[in-house]
Amino acid sequence: MSFKLRCLAVSIALLVTPAMGAENSPMPDPALVAKGLQLFNDTSVSGGGSVSCATCHFSTGHTNNKTYVGLEVVADGDANGRSTPTLWGAGERSVYGWAGTAPTLEESIRGIIVNRMKGAEPSKENLAALAAYVRSLPYPKNWQLNDDGTPSPIATEAVKRGFDLFIGDGGCGTCHVLPSLDKSSRDDIGTGGKFKVPSLRAVASTAPYFHDGRTASLRDAVKLMWGVYAKKMDTGLVPTDAQIDDLVAYLSAL
Ligand code: HEC
Ligand code: HEC
Incomplete structure (x- = not known):
């Protein structure tokens, strides 16, 4: 190989190498994940040395279904309280925190x-x-x-009907966008300010609902949300009990 050609080969190699680095790889680095799990359970991360991430999110990253101000458990529905979200699927969300003000997971x-x-x-x-x-x-x-969150051919009829209402008359899909069922924008739906549209993945096991945990049952959360959309778009549609059942069936499959 001539000197010129060799220089060309080296420059190409330099150009190509960073793009093939692990940083942009979608595959999680197992050693980094293992270190993260260890830190997740490490109480020395907190100032007082008695609380770890797993205190509120379990080691699995799911929610402990409690509402907090700082490290204090408060009553569900407390205006300053924030309900603990599940971290399942959090990597696919686009903004973080109920206020939706943290642009990245790291922040x-x-x-x-x-x-x-x-x-x-x-x-x-x-x-x-x-x-x-x-x-x-x-x-x-x-x-x-x-x-992608759509019903599979073998889904129950209730789940299929619930999905049709979700993207149809209920208007849910305009804000809770498939496949993650959240949205990066914030909305004021009359719950006391602007909050991000949360993901509804695993929602059947994340009670209490809304930023302050004001609603204990998924059924009540669905009824409240139906009312928000019906009023906003002036649809005049009032859901039957059976329609609420179907929506709950769809959400419970997520
Ligand atoms: C005292 C309970 C508690 C502890 C300890 C805790 N969290 Fe949370 N976590 C919450 C609450 C409550 C929220 C919602 C906060 C808000 O929106 O203001 C939250 C939100 C989050 C979010 C944003 C999720 C989303 O989709 O918006 C992430 C990520 C997160 N926690 C990870 C962690 C990690 C990592 C640790 C440990 C370093 C940790 N949490 C420790 C209660 C806790
Ligand atoms: C205009 C946008 C919008 C529409 C339409 C909408 N939502 Fe929501 N949804 C939100 C926002 C914003 C929140 C969070 C509000 C808060 O925390 O106070 C939310 C919260 C929820 C929650 C609570 C989730 C949790 O983890 O606590 C459920 C359940 C829910 N929506 C279901 C639905 C269903 C079902 C429909 C259709 C009937 C629907 N939403 C329509 C914006 C919307």
């Missing part, structure tokens, strides 16, 4: 450590590990649904 986790847990500023490496662990948590699969 969301940093804010929780420093503000909620009063812990020391986390290192870049520890933040990356925690984020990698959270990104490794998929939302549960259900035989009644395709990967």
